[in-house]
Amino acid sequence: MGFYLIQTLNAVAFSVLLMLCGLGLSLVLSLMNFVNLTHGASYLFGSYVAVVWLGSGAPWWLAVPAAFLAAALAGLLLDRFPFARFYGRNHLAQVLLTYGLSVMFADLMRLGFGAEIRSPALPDLLRGVVFVLGMPFPIYRLVLILAGGVLALVLWYLFDRTIWGAVVRASVADRRMVETLGLDTSRVFAVVMAIAAGLGGLSGALGVGMLSAYPGLDEEILLHALFVVVLGGLGTFRGTVAGAFILGFAMTFARVWLPEFAGFLTLLAIALLLVLRPDGLVAPRLRQV
Amino acid sequence: MNLLALRGIRRSFGALEVLRGIDLDMAEGEMLGLIGPNGAGKTTLFNLVSGFLPADAGSVAFAGRDLQGLSPAARARMGLVRSFQKSLVFPGLPVVENLALAARLRLGGGYRWWRGRAVAEEAAARATELLDLAGLAGKADTLAGALPHGLQRVLDVLVALAQRPRLLLLDEPTAGLATDEAQRLLGLLRTVQPAPAVLLVAHDLDLVFGFCQRLAVLDLGRLIAVGPPDSVRADPEVQRAYLGGLA
Numbered sequence: 291m292g293f294y295l296i297q298t299l300n301a302v303a304f305s306v307l308l309m310l311c312g313l314g315l316s317l318v319l320s321l322m323n324f325v326n327l328t329h330g331a332s333y334l335f336g337s338y339v340a341v342v343w344l345g346s347g348a349p350w351w352l353a354v355p356a357a358f359l360a361a362a363l364a365g366l367l368l369d370r371f372p373f374a375r376f377y378g379r380n381h382l383a384q385v386l387l388t389y390g391l392s393v394m395f396a397d398l399m400r401l402g403f404g405a406e407i408r409s410p411a412l413p414d415l416l417r418g419v420v421f422v423l424g425m426p427f428p429i430y431r432l433v434l435i436l437a438g439g440v441l442a443l444v445l446w447y448l449f450d451r452t453i454w455g456a457v458v459r460a461s462v463a464d465r466r467m468v469e470t471l472g473l474d475t476s477r478v479f480a481v482v483m484a485i486a487a488g489l490g491g492l493s494g495a496l497g498v499g500m501l502s503a504y505p506g507l508d509e510e511i512l513l514h515a516l517f518v519v520v521l522g523g524l525g526t527f528r529g530t531v532a533g534a535f536i537l538g539f540a541m542t543f544a545r546v547w548l549p550e551f552a553g554f555l556t557l558l559a560i561a562l563l564l565v566l567r568p569d570g571l572v573a574p575r576l577r578q579v
Numbered sequence: 580m581n582l583l584a585l586r587g588i589r590r591s592f593g594a595l596e597v598l599r600g601i602d603l604d605m606a607e608g609e610m611l612g613l614i615g616p617n618g619a620g621k622t623t624l625f626n627l628v629s630g631f632l633p634a635d636a637g638s639v640a641f642a643g644r645d646l647q648g649l650s651p652a653a654r655a656r657m658g659l660v661r662s663f664q665k666s667l668v669f670p671g672l673p674v675v676e677n678l679a680l681a682a683r684l685r686l687g688g689g690y691r692w693w694r695g696r697a698v699a700e701e702a703a704a705r706a707t708e709l710l711d712l713a714g715l716a717g718k719a720d721t722l723a724g725a726l727p728h729g730l731q732r733v734l735d736v737l738v739a740l741a742q743r744p745r746l747l748l749l750d751e752p753t754a755g756l757a758t759d760e761a762q763r764l765l766g767l768l769r770t771v772q773p774a775p776a777v778l779l780v781a782h783d784l785d786l787v788f789g790f791c792q793r794l795a796v797l798d799l800g801r802l803i804a805v806g807p808p809d810s811v812r813a814d815p816e817v818q819r820a821y822l823g824g825l826a
Contacts, residue, residue: 453680460669466631467663471684471742472655 292423303431305538306438307497312518314489316530327388330512331395332361332487336494337503338403350413354495361491362484369483400505407504430499523570532571582607588637599800610777612787615797629661630654658745670724678706681741729760744775
């Protein structure tokens, strides 16, 4: 019983990580109709920033905000050039651009941070364990679950319940109309891109204590985030959350029960779900702003 | 000083010269009708004035300031607001919130969250005032997308008015409306305070002649007549080119 509870908590922690990463990708895809395949690079960049930050002796609790800001700044720069020129282009052009950039960023990070696996020097406070039904569970993962839950709520409120969220959605629906209200939509898109990239970096910083940081992790995470978004249904917040939890649980328990077939079983589950629900778990409604 | 001054505006699309040297002035608070057959260049002129298209040559000045290089958003913030033939910015929001949002963005509440409360109250007051003026107080909580077509067009104009424009460019605001609905809609523009100058494009000539103090007639990219309705109606070139000699 205790074993399965621990595995369930592990699955929740991993799901939260996938959710944060998927939300960053989903934001840009659903709100701006832009396929950003550099999102995995944002994640890995955030992980490296956290590793370097924690190794430098700076206050540990600022590592996650630092990773968010660093990745958001990178997103902002990318928005100015070259992303803004591709917002109106078709998805194939966007994929070619962003995939090419992600390969370049992967090489640059390998050059800057090395090819070995880098693990963070976690503070003592986060190194301990708590006992659940007599089984140990890392405090770090509990913090990850809590932080992820709070962040998801903040994001949902920001984009679904505030005037700013309404403006973002209206900018996507009809950019010219929003311009006539005196709002600079390129500025709105730049902020969304920065938040999305920042979320990638933030999830990387939160996840580095669980997955470490190494070359190639960016592609793995990007693939998982894409699964989450497609599985959940494009353009739905609830769908991304549901997709993240299904993928997180499927991967965790596949590793527990049949570790040698974990990848195969996970992909099989995703394929079956997509056959049954081609539009994703939560079919997107017609966007109404 | 003129509120709007166009000088030598030219614009081509490939080999097609759509606007061929437009000179036009508008005064503060004036209602000017822009008429002309399909393809005369009316929408292109709107796009140029509102900043969605650059001119090949010529200048657009608003309140004495040259608008060259200013984005549509920057022009809107100066008080030069336009409507489109397509309707509604926020169909998923209630009518009153559409208006409050437009008013709030104009007041700077979109970015300056620290001014939130004061701006929100002022915007809500403006929204209520406009709903009362249009006789739509009973529809305040209806979703904008659920309004019948005629009321959606009224809401379009109200959204523009919520921004307290100095110049309002209205592109076919009465399209698809019954005559009495159209008259009510244009009547709003005369009663709202502060009264903006209005540049109006509409195909219903009776309506345009009845409401506008001056008319400008565009034909094949040239302004062939500008003046009060009676003199424009009597202008032989207008009759030949636009009214087909039937007026």
